[in-house]
Amino acid sequence: MDGKVRVQTIKDEPSANPSDLESFVGYNLKRAYVIVQNDFRAILGEDGLAPRVFSALSLAVQYPNITQSALARRLGIERSGLVAIVDTLERLGYLRRALVPGDRRVQALVPTDAGKQTYARALNLVRAHEDRLFADFSATEKDTLLNLLLKIRAKEDERPRS
Amino acid sequence: MDGKVRVQTIKDEPSANPSDLESFVGYNLKRAYVIVQNDFRAILGEDGLAPRVFSALSLAVQYPNITQSALARRLGIERSGLVAIVDTLERLGYLRRALVPGDRRVQALVPTDAGKQTYARALNLVRAHEDRLFADFSATEKDTLLNLLLKIRAKEDERPRS
DNA sequence: TATTGTTATACTCTATAACTATA
């Protein structure tokens, strides 16, 4: 061989050959999550609600008077991390921090009318985003996927975060 | 009602009531991904390979002489972001940047013996991590999950990143 | 002592834009 034969294979991209990575759930979860998240952001717009802000608003609207600690627990994040999210939602006028009679440590999150309306609109957008993105999934496939993901989520309790 | 009845519901955590979020694939993907990733890090150890470093090493070992651009494309990240990862792997002595005769812009990634051995060990750890984490999944369930995630990943081409 | 909300801080991951050297 005089260098002419091998040079080509150096730059070729191996695409048929499946790598070890493709067999891992973790790797595929990550890649799939990035795709869905990017589509979420693209559809909700540049200045739209970020996924985690949407999630927090969702729970605040559905469970009015939820405390920040309870909301953080629900979202699976630290309560310190929720402060900025609630700040954002309060600054946008979508909820208020309200005093709770009986426990002055706590601040209940109360969605405003604007918050409820914005959430209703965003919810429709997010539903449309997932409907479009999973248009080629049968109802059974989507259901199976959700159930398998829930089965993974059930493991959260097994290995406590702290 | 004299305030005694309602106060209790303020602090209660609603757990039976499923929120809108639970029905979204994106939200469940994220939550599931975090659980798997945390377990990955816990098992590979504090100073072990981070997921993305493991992934890069995996492809470098399996496709020796792959270029950085090709590797970044495979991993779905920008090539600027790969620099730090390759720096790490080179610093650890797991691969070398090698000149390619014929195109002096390119640097082929060549795994060292230490890199190959470390990868072999890490691969076993990662397999053990997933085997343990998905011990309660049947072969069919795991296969179904992987196929559904791949079906999502197939959408990456539809909506180009740039 | 324990909990709630908060701040300060740092770290990881990632993207964009611009540069250089090559092609």
Place this chain on the structure above:
DNA sequence: TATAGTTATAGAGTATAACAATA
């Protein structure tokens, strides 16, 4: 003109540790 690697930079997202107020 286009591509490969690089740097600088900034922005999310998150965690840990500590603190004040309150229980």
